[in-house]
Amino acid sequence: MPSAVPTARETITKFTNCRILKGDELVEQDLWVSSGTGKIVRNQEAFYSSHAVPDHTINLDGRIISPGLIDVQLNGAFGFNFSTVPEDPSTYGKVLRQVNKSLVQTGVTSYLPTLTSSNKEAYHQALPFLGPSGQRRLASDGAESLGAHCEGPFLNPTKNGIHPREVLVAAENGFSDLEDMYGSENINPTLDPISNAILPPRIRKITAAPEIAGITSAISDITSRGIVYAIGHTEATYEEASAAIAAGGTMITHLFNAMAPLHHRNPGVFGVLGLAKSLPRPYFGIIADGIHLHPTSIKIAFNAHPDGFILVTDAMHLVGLPDGVYSWNENSGERLVKTGPSLTLEGTDKIAGSSITLIECVNNFLNFSGCTISQALKAVTSTPSAMLHLQGVKGSLESDADADLVIIDEEVHENGARSLTIDQVWKFGSKVFDRDE
Numbered sequence: 001m002p003s004a005v006p007t008a009r010e011t012i013t014k015f016t017n018c019r020i021l022k023g024d025e026l027v028e029q030d031l032w033v034s035s036g037t038g039k040i041v042r043n044q045e046a047f048y049s050s051h052a053v054p055d056h057t058i059n060l061d062g063r064i065i066s067p068g069l070i071d072v073q074l075n076g077a078f079g080f081n082f083s084t085v086p087e088d089p090s091t092y093g094k095v096l097r098q099v100n101k102s103l104v105q106t107g108v109t110s111y112l113p114t115l116t117s118s119n120k121e122a123y124h125q126a127l128p129f130l131g132p133s134g135q136r137r138l139a140s141d142g143a144e145s146l147g148a149h150c151e152g153p154f155l156n157p158t159k160n161g162i163h164p165r166e167v168l169v170a171a172e173n174g175f176s177d178l179e180d181m182y183g184s185e186n187i188n189p190t191l192d193p194i195s196n197a198i199l200p201p202r203i204r205k206i207t208a209a210p211e212i213a214g215i216t217s218a219i220s221d222i223t224s225r226g227i228v229y230a231i232g233h234t235e236a237t238y239e240e241a242s243a244a245i246a247a248g249g250t251m252i253t254h255l256f257n258a259m260a261p262l263h264h265r266n267p268g269v270f271g272v273l274g275l276a277k278s279l280p281r282p283y284f285g286i287i288a289d290g291i292h293l294h295p296t297s298i299k300i301a302f303n304a305h306p307d308g309f310i311l312v313t314d315a316m317h318l319v320g321l322p323d324g325v326y327s328w329n330e331n332s333g334e335r336l337v338k339t340g341p342s343l344t345l346e347g348t349d350k351i352a353g354s355s356i357t358l359i360e361c362v363n364n365f366l367n368f369s370g371c372t373i374s375q376a377l378k379a380v381t382s383t384p385s386a387m388l389h390l391q392g393v394k395g396s397l398e399s400d401a402d403a404d405l406v407i408i409d410e411e412v413h414e415n416g417a418r419s420l421t422i423d424q425v426w427k428f429g430s431k432v433f434d435r436d437e
């Protein structure tokens with residue numbers, strides 16, 4: 001895909017009278033951003049000493065500035081399912097661009113487009129569109145892909161959830177089976193034919209069950225390419241899950257869902273949150289839609305390992321559409337029933353992802369756990385960024401980080417419930433959404 005360079009004149013914006021998310025705290029501090037570099041302006045003191053003035057100063061009346069939200073598990077949105085390749089595959093990119101422009105208005109400035117278990121042909125057709133947006137850096141593109149998340153098809157058929165069993169496979173030949181399934185050009189770095197730069201793999205994260213043949217032995221090949229390996233849809237014992245962490249696994253996909261529950265004699269996947277210091281404790285995704293998990297389970301997981309806690313939506317393409325019955329798997333004829341934020345497979349009580357937005361998950365978590373606003377926002381900013389090795393670039397308000405921001409209004413309701421509302425969204429130092437406009 002051709003790359004473009006921003007041409008608009010640089011604008012320096014200064015936010016003042018605001019609280020900005022820094023580490024575990026909300027700090028009263030001005031923030032300067034540049035639309036030219038697309039970054040948080042380095043060393044604001046330099047502007048003062050040279051008597052430079054910003055082009056705009058925005059008084060936020062005490063509102064919060066958070067880094068833009070990052071969703072590492074989003075299956076689709078606004079009617080488009082990333083895993084459903086249109087009849088004319090060439091229209092995939094066009095529809096995706098529309099989704100990105102709508103998605104950014106929900107506060108999600110970057111994300112991992114997630115593919116549920118599919119056949120080889122679908123991966124080969126969809127993945128070329130889903131790689132990291134890289135050097136484009138255009139605010140008008142909307143939400144930015146940080147690379148694709150392939151959830152499956154190397155999953156345990158007994159924990160398939162809504163993934164169609166007939167496409168689930170083992171990796172008898174280890175990593176070469178993954179290359180064959182996803183396409184070598186999607187799972188390996190490639191050379192940009194125009195700039196000759198080495199581009200990272202289009203895939204950023206793979207969820208697979210460690211007990212499936214060939215998976216645990218493939219983990220080092222996955223992670224050596226800069227791809228995150230996540231345990232998920234699995235019957236793994238504590239020992240199998242620990243071996244996957246020892247091999248380089250750093251993430252658990254939707255903890256508690258599609259895995260064996262905690263048993264006092266076999267703590268299972270949840271047990272690795274209690275690993276001793278010899279092995280790093282993994283990050284883990286939590287779906288805080290009030291349906292997938294009991295609020296107390298969420299609280300226990302957070303308290304077990306707060307620095308690994310990542311809120312994800314696992315939202316399907318129906319997020320934003322009215323309630324009803326929608327087609328989902330055209331091959332099997334299966335359909336999804338959307339009732340508010342709940343999605344089930346028609347004729348069953350199987351949960352089929354969610355239709356919730358990420359800021360709604362943040363609000364649920366705030367009220368379920370009684371945690372601080374900064375703790376809740378970390379779970380959708382700096383923690384997913386660290387999981388993806390993007391510290392200081394995404395999910396951060398430090399100098400030189402990408403100027404992806406959300407301006408948040410905080411409200412406490414009469415019943416004591418707290419809620420955060422996205423007032424504005426900024427991408428690469430330019431405003432792309434304003435609730436008042």
Ligand SMILES: [Zn+2]
Binds near residue numbers: 151161233254258
């Ligand atoms: Zn899943």
